[in-house]
Structures are given as C-alpha cells and as structure tokens.
Amino acid sequence: MMRIIAVAQTTFRETIRNKVLLHLFGFALAMMLVGWIVSNWSLGEPEKVVADIGLSVSVLVGCAIALFSGIVLVWGEVEKQTILPIIAKPITRAEFIIGKFFGFASAVSAVYLGMNLILLTLLAIVGTPVTPGLLAAIYLSFWEVLLVVALALVFSSFSAPTMSALFTTMIFIAGRFSGDIALYIESYPLSASRPLLEGIYALIPHLHYFNLRIEAVHNLPIGWADLVWPSLYGALYCTILVWISAIVFKKRDLA
Amino acid sequence: MPKHTDNIAKSAILIEQVSKVYHIGLRRRPVTAIQQLSLEVAAGETFAFLGLNGAGKTTTIKMLLDHARPTTGRVWLFGKEAILADSRARVGYMPDLPHFYRFLTTHELLIYFAKLFGLPADLTARRITELLKLVGLERREHEPLKGFSRGMLQRVGLAQALINDPELLILDEPLGGLDPVGRHQFHSIILDLKKRGKTIFFSSHILEDAEKVADRVGIIHHGRLIASGALRDLLQSNAGWIAEVESHGIYSLADLTVKYGWKVTTEGTLSTIIIKDDDGLDKLNRLVGEGSLKIRSLTPQHLTLEETFLKEVERWDR
Numbered sequence: 001m002m003r004i005i006a007v008a009q010t011t012f013r014e015t016i017r018n019k020v021l022l023h024l025f026g027f028a029l030a031m032m033l034v035g036w037i038v039s040n041w042s043l044g045e046p047e048k049v050v051a052d053i054g055l056s057v058s059v060l061v062g063c064a065i066a067l068f069s070g071i072v073l074v075w076g077e078v079e080k081q082t083i084l085p086i087i088a089k090p091i092t093r094a095e096f097i098i099g100k101f102f103g104f105a106s107a108v109s110a111v112y113l114g115m116n117l118i119l120l121t122l123l124a125i126v127g128t129p130v131t132p133g134l135l136a137a138i139y140l141s142f143w144e145v146l147l148v149v150a151l152a153l154v155f156s157s158f159s160a161p162t163m164s165a166l167f168t169t170m171i172f173i174a175g176r177f178s179g180d181i182a183l184y185i186e187s188y189p190l191s192a193s194r195p196l197l198e199g200i201y202a203l204i205p206h207l208h209y210f211n212l213r214i215e216a217v218h219n220l221p222i223g224w225a226d227l228v229w230p231s232l233y234g235a236l237y238c239t240i241l242v243w244i245s246a247i248v249f250k251k252r253d254l255a
Numbered sequence: 256m257p258k259h260t261d262n263i264a265k266s267a268i269l270i271e272q273v274s275k276v277y278h279i280g281l282r283r284r285p286v287t288a289i290q291q292l293s294l295e296v297a298a299g300e301t302f303a304f305l306g307l308n309g310a311g312k313t314t315t316i317k318m319l320l321d322h323a324r325p326t327t328g329r330v331w332l333f334g335k336e337a338i339l340a341d342s343r344a345r346v347g348y349m350p351d352l353p354h355f356y357r358f359l360t361t362h363e364l365l366i367y368f369a370k371l372f373g374l375p376a377d378l379t380a381r382r383i384t385e386l387l388k389l390v391g392l393e394r395r396e397h398e399p400l401k402g403f404s405r406g407m408l409q410r411v412g413l414a415q416a417l418i419n420d421p422e423l424l425i426l427d428e429p430l431g432g433l434d435p436v437g438r439h440q441f442h443s444i445i446l447d448l449k450k451r452g453k454t455i456f457f458s459s460h461i462l463e464d465a466e467k468v469a470d471r472v473g474i475i476h477h478g479r480l481i482a483s484g485a486l487r488d489l490l491q492s493n494a495g496w497i498a499e500v501e502s503h504g505i506y507s508l509a510d511l512t513v514k515y516g517w518k519v520t521t522e523g524t525l526s527t528i529i530i531k532d533d534d535g536l537d538k539l540n541r542l543v544g545e546g547s548l549k550i551r552s553l554t555p556q557h558l559t560l561e562e563t564f565l566k567e568v569e570r571w572d573r
Contacts, residue, residue, distance in 0.1 A: 003370065007371075013358070017358035088322075
C-alpha cells in the first residue's frame with residue numbers, strides 16, 4: 001500500500017507541475033468567461049446559459065486533460081525510460097499501475113474541482129443560486145472524467161499515444177452516445193445489426209449515466225438513485241479498466 | 256540440498272540458460288538478443304560485463320531487474336526469481352541513460368525511491384544527507400531535475416541506486432557521461448563499496464574502467480557469453496609467452512616463421528619468439544626435445560584487458 005501511495009503522490013506532483021495542465025485550465029476559464037459574455041445576449045435566463053456552458057466546458061476540459069495527459073501516462077514512462085529505476089525497486093507492475101491511476105486521477109480531480117469552483121463563483125456573480133442539482137451534476141460528471149482517465153490508462157499501458165488517443169476518443173464518443181444506442185436497440189428490436197449493437201453497448205462505458213446537466217440547469221428533480229447507481233457503475237468500470245491495464249502491463253517488456 | 260539449489264541460494268546473481276528473442280515490426284520478425292547465457296556472480300564480487308554496443312549487455316541487465324522477461328531460461332537474485340518484486344529488495348540499479356521525472360527535485364526523487372523500499376522517514380533523511388554529500392549534489396537538492404546536465408543526472412542515478420544501502424549494485428554503463436573528475440570520483444565510490452563487501456555488477460565498453468575495479472569479467476558478443484573468469488586468469492590465458500632461444504642450426508629463422516607462423520626476431524645468437532597459445536608452447540617443447548632449440552628464457556606475456564577483449568571478439572568472429 002505504501003508503494004502505491006508513493007507512486008500516486010509522485011504522479012500527482014509531476015502532473016500538477018506540468019504547464020500543459022495550466023494552459024488547459026486557462027482555456028477552460030476563458031471558455032467560461034465567453035459563456036458569461038454570450039449569456040448577456042441570450043433571450044432571457046442568462047444564468048442558465050452560464051451554468052450550461054460552464055458545466056459542459058468543465059467536463060469536456062476535464063476529459064481532454066484526462067485524454068491527452070492520460071495517453072502518455074505509462075507510455076511516456078516507458079519511452080523516456082523514467083520507469084526503469086522504479087521497476088528496479090521492489091514494486092510490482094500492478095502496484096505501479098494502480099499508483100499511476102490514483103495519482104493522475106487526483107491531479108485531474110484537482111483541476112476539475114478548480115474549474116468548478118470558478119464556475120460556481122461565476123454563477124454567484126450572475127445571481128444563480130448553487131442548487132443541490134448543480135452540485136449533483138458536477139459530482140456525476142467527475143465520474144465521467146475518471147472513466148476517461150482509466151480508459152486512457154488502459155491504452156497507454158500498451159500502445160503509442162496516437163493509437164491511444166484514437167481508441168480513447170472513439171470509445172469516449174461511443175460512450176457519450178450510449179443512450180442513443182440503447183434507444184435504437186429498443187426501437188428496432190428486429191434490426192439485423194442488433195446483436196452487434198448490443199455487444200458494443202455492453203462493452204462501452206455508458207457515459208450518459210453521468211449526465212445530469214439538463215436536470216441541474218432546469219432545476220428538474222434528481223433522486224439519490226440517480227447518484228448512487230452511476231457512482232457504483234463508474235467505480236466498477238474504473239476498477240475493471242485499471243485491472244486490465246495492470247494485466248497488460250505485467251506482460252510487456254520495458255524496452 | 257542439491258548443488259544447483261545451493262548455487263541459487265548462495266549466488267548474488269544466477270543466470271541459467273537464458274535466451275531473449277524480441278519480435279520486431281508489423282511482421283513480428285524475431286531478433287535474438289541473448290542466446291543461452293549462463294552466468295553466476297558470487298556475493299561480494301565485482302563483475303564487469305563487457306561487450307560492444309548492441310552486444311546484449313543492457314538486455315541482460317533488463318532481465319535481472321524484470322524490465323524484460325527471458326524467452327527461455329531463468330534468473331535469480333539472492334536465491335529469489337528475478338520476476339518477483341521482492342527479489343529487488345537488496346538491489347540498487349543505475350541505468351545507462353539516467354532519465355528521471357523532470358519536475359521533481361533530487362530530494363523529492365530520493366524520498367520517492369526510499370518509500371518504494373519501505374524505508375522509515377528518519378533513515379531516509381539520514382541516507383539522503385549522506386548520499387547527496389557522496390555524489391556532490393548537497394547544494395542542488397531542491398532544484399528541479401529538468402535543469403541538470405547528463406553528468407549531474409548520472410550522480411543522481413548513483414544516489415538513488417544507493418538509497419537502500421544495497422547488497423547488490425547493478426550499474427549499466429556507469430561512467431559513460433562523466434568528465435574525468437567525475438569518473439575518478441565514481442571509481443573511488445565503487446572501490447569503497449567493494450571494500451565494504453558489496454556485490455557490484457556493471458556493464459561497460461570502457462575496458463580501462465573494468466580493469467581498475469573488477470574481480471571477474473564476462474565478455475558478451477552477439478548475445479553470447481564468449482569468455483568469463485577471473486580478470487587475472489583471463490588476461491594470462493590470452494597472453495602467450497615470449498621465448499628467448501638459441502638455434503642449433505637445424506631450423507632457420509625463416510623455417511620457424513613459415514612452419515609455425517611465429518613472429519621471430521634475432522639479435523646476435525639469440526632469437527626471440529612470440530608464442531600465442533598452448534599449442535605453440537607444445538611445439539616449442541617438441542623442438543627443444545629434438546635438440547633443435549635451446550630455451551634461454553620463457554616469459555609469460557601480459558595483455559591489457561583491451562587486447563584480451565579484442566582477441567576474444569576476433570576469435571569469435573572468425
């Protein structure tokens with residue numbers, strides 16, 4: 001456990017000190033300010049525009065950080081050979097992968113938290129009350145970001161960044177449309193492509209579970225079940241992905 | 256206990272019949288990096304692992320540290336299989352190209368590595384102070400590593416390799432990026448560790464370094480161990496002899512040169528013959544027995560490690 005914590009601490013430190021993260025954070029801030037400016041030209045309810053754009057920007061920038069930094073998380077260590085003195089210590093590859101996940105997830109979470117604190121400040125400025133629904137949407141989107149971290153980690157443990165970016169993006173997009181895939185399967189039960197779509201649906205992460213942004217912006221009711229089940233689903237999916245990463249990474253040569 | 260099991264337990268390093276095949280490219284073309292390598296390094300020994308660039312030195316070290324898995328064969332460190340993380344608890348490793356996290360400081364890096372060994376905080380603090388002094392980085396411990404030169408990173412590399420006060424130190428081309436002062440300091444450090452009974456396994460293609468510190472030497476060429484043994488034995492076994500002889504007229508200088516391929520020089524009544532191997536020595540003895548020659552002196556020739564190395568590599572390539 002101590003070794004996992006050590007890897008996580010170092011990964012957090014190394015990630016957070018990277019200026020790329022700061023630039024993406026700045027970009028998110030700029031987008032939120034643009035949302036604020038645009039909201040002044042909207043036809044009524046500008047606070048909803050700020051909330052809608054702000055929530056979308058924070059989750060998309062969170063996912064972008066998870067994707068672009070995540071795809072080099074393990075691959076970069078192998079390529080730059082920073083992993084060699086680490087694996088020469090009495091640490092298992094699984095411990096290393098788990099530590100990397102928690103360290104990187106913590107760094108991304110810190111940035112995500114920072115972005116949302118800025119969003120809440122902006123909302124306070126435009127006079128929007130911070131509702132439990134808004135906090136619930138921020139919380140569930142956090143699981144979406146974590147899932148992208150875990151997805152990027154899997155591909156990073158065996159593949160070069162270009163391929164990892166491609167695969168992670170494809171799965172991310174498919175995951176975002178998972179609700180539509182489910183709807184299609186239900187609507188066309190006799191379709192020839194049904195078995196294939198059912199297979200894809202079973203494998204891809206159901207990212208639509210984590211989207212409460214519409215409910216939050218329009219003050220629609222949100223129950224505990226809307227939070228608990230997606231959280232459990234997210235935790236289970238992340239665990240499986242980290243486990244796959246550890247197995248894949250265990251078998252590969254670091255050369 | 257059977258001898259084999261006994262060897263595993265006693266050796267610091269035991270490599271048994273190890274081969275490593277990489278599969279390169281889209282067609283997964285097999286490339287053999289190591290072939291049937293067997294090697295044993297006893298506890299307390301300083302072993303130099305020599306070879307040309309691409310000979311298989313780093314691949315062998317990678318298999319010692321589970322950076323790469325053998326395709327066939329097995330590797331043990333202090334009696335534990337090298338694929339187990341636990342086998343590295345008493346090991347320190349310095350890579351050939353010291354790459355560390357760019358945004359960490361030396362101090363943070365050493366704390367990180369100490370935690371991977373499970374060292375308590377007070378011991379870690381003490382070790383870091385000692386090691387930074389040893390490698391001459393005590394004034395730069397809080398600077399990010401991204402600003403360090405290769406030589407300085409090499410020093411950080413040595414410090415991190417010693418953080419757990421290891422019993423076995425594995426150094427991959429340790430003196431590659433160092434200036435003459437750095438090399439001298441490194442030699443002193445390695446000799447001091449040797450005096451303290453540490454086992455040192457280092458790879459190098461700088462033979463002068465190996466000659467200064469090694470007890471035993473192994474020469475790897477095209478993935479095969481082509482020679483190994485105590486440094487003194489290896490140098491002598493390759494050296495040959497210089498014989499001063501008096502010829503009784505049966506054989507002329509030209510005869511010996513042509514018949515045996517010996518290099519013969521004559522000065523007055525004495526001829527000097529350089530004999531390269533045991534076979535040559537046998538022939539000389541036969542000539543003496545026949546009464547053709549009389550030996551005035553027979554002196555073993557001393558080769559440098561470089562000469563020995565080149566001789567072994569040439570012999571193998573032939």
